[in-house]
Amino acid sequence: MGTRLALRIQERYDELTPSEQKLAQFLLDRPDEILASSATELARYSGVSKATAARLFRSLGYSDFNDVRLQAREERNRTGPVQQIPMPQVTTGKAMTLPMHLQVENANLTRTFEELRTDVLNNAAEQVANAGRVWVAGLGNENGIARILRILLARVRPGVHLISENAATWPEEFASTGPNDALIIIALRPWPRQIPTILAFAKTTRLKSIVITDPTSAGKAQRQEATVLNCHISTPWNEITQTTVLSMGQLLASAVANRLGRKANVRRELIADIAEEIEDGDT
């Protein structure tokens, strides 16, 4: 899945300087760009100097940029010319068009799910399906997605809870978790500072944790022994898109339902019935 360059970046991401991170970010988001562009261009795209670029590659353990490019090319040849959907380039200041929006979403979805390994997904689904209870956490901007995911999962199995956004109440909430539970964390960049705390806690309680995140943070999550569902979320202007994350959520819920089989269906029908009753009942 990840290129060696990506792995090295994720390993050392935190130690990189801010401008190095800007460039590293770009490289993670658009891995194919390395093949097509010169180091000067990469630097320009991500708004840093050539000098910074040179420093980054060296500090990642390559002897020079040529070394990087050779490795990237070799890897491409090994994995075969995967037909990548290109992320469109944007000239700054130009308005975003509708087709471009479509292409961006498409590129992110395609990368994400072509890269996702079935066994990783199954593993995550298994954990969620077999857990005693399931806890879903999403801080800040990701809170909306977390709520949706909770609903999606609650439709196919009981005992799915949202961890409140208010850190003050965590002790109480965590107190009710057990080693048979599963924890799903949604956290995109900028990686909220509370996440490591939560992950560390999960690790000590033997909670199974699943982290839905972006390539920048994937490394950190992996280091905490969590199952990582990696989502590509970048756009050519400097915003991110949550679409892919939601899609990942739906896929996970779907996979869990599959695993639970008949049980999930029974529950879904039950819920549908109740919903209908409410809809008819209240005037």
Place this chain on the structure above:
Amino acid sequence: MGTRLALRIQERYDELTPSEQKLAQFLLDRPDEILASSATELARYSGVSKATAARLFRSLGYSDFNDVRLQAREERNRTGPVQQIPMPQVTTGKAMTLPMHLQVENANLTRTFEELRTDVLNNAAEQVANAGRVWVAGLGNENGIARILRILLARVRPGVHLISENAATWPEEFASTGPNDALIIIALRPWPRQIPTILAFAKTTRLKSIVITDPTSAGKAQRQEATVLNCHISTPWNEITQTTVLSMGQLLASAVANRLGRKANVRRELIADIAEEIEDGDT
């Protein structure tokens, strides 16, 4: 599918000199190699001299090799002829696979945004950009999306409010709306029964309303004189996907930002700064 380079080569292949043909052949066989390699390398791979390479590109009508590379890159970035992505059929009971998930999301996104008219989108964006205040409503399952949309919009303009899910408090909330406000409703099938009430209210108060919905309900919304943003959300198993809806939300927010121009950017930066401060500040 043919690149312009390939076309030019095929046109003139017979007139090329033997060593030029060797190189041309190579380029036809491995069209992606142009992006990854330098002219020197291309020459070496196909066993001709750099001089020959330079001559070939010139004789094909390019001013120099850089010209060739730029065109190739541009072609890679441009979306090819729009192809209809088929929605996969599924035999009931069969497990959903990962590629299928991707294809479904893809199909829905593509349909949605190819069908969406630019003027409708602009119209909606205009309304949101110029409104005194913006109200976002999403009932039941759509509540999560509504929250996300509120955040997305709040990032680019002030005065974006969420209408509570609790119908009992609506009188108070609606009381504060004025005819210069905009109302965004997210409502997928099954079309919640409260929606017509809200829409009717909006109509009498001269509130501009925008409805993000699915094809099933689009008609109903249109009849209430609302701007309709239509999202394809179906899947081969009998569930729906909210991915498209979220994507529509991002697009709308993006369009609004575009319309507000500098004002939106100022606000975004302000928010980013504050967020950073909070992240740094609280321990």
Place this chain on the structure above:
DNA sequence: GGATCTATGAAACCTTTGTTTCAGAAATTG
């Protein structure tokens, strides 16, 4: 608040890439 350290881009400096020139090889012609 000064001293020290870190991060960063500008610019100087090599290196590689790409183009052009040119002389010789190969093919063609009479």
Place this chain on the structure above:
DNA sequence: CAATTTCTGAAACAAAGGTTTCATAGATCC
């Protein structure tokens, strides 16, 4: 087979790419 034309790569030259140095701005530490 000589004259001519065409083709070709080596080498000279020009341009862009990549690395290193250095001054400076900002952070951190007494």
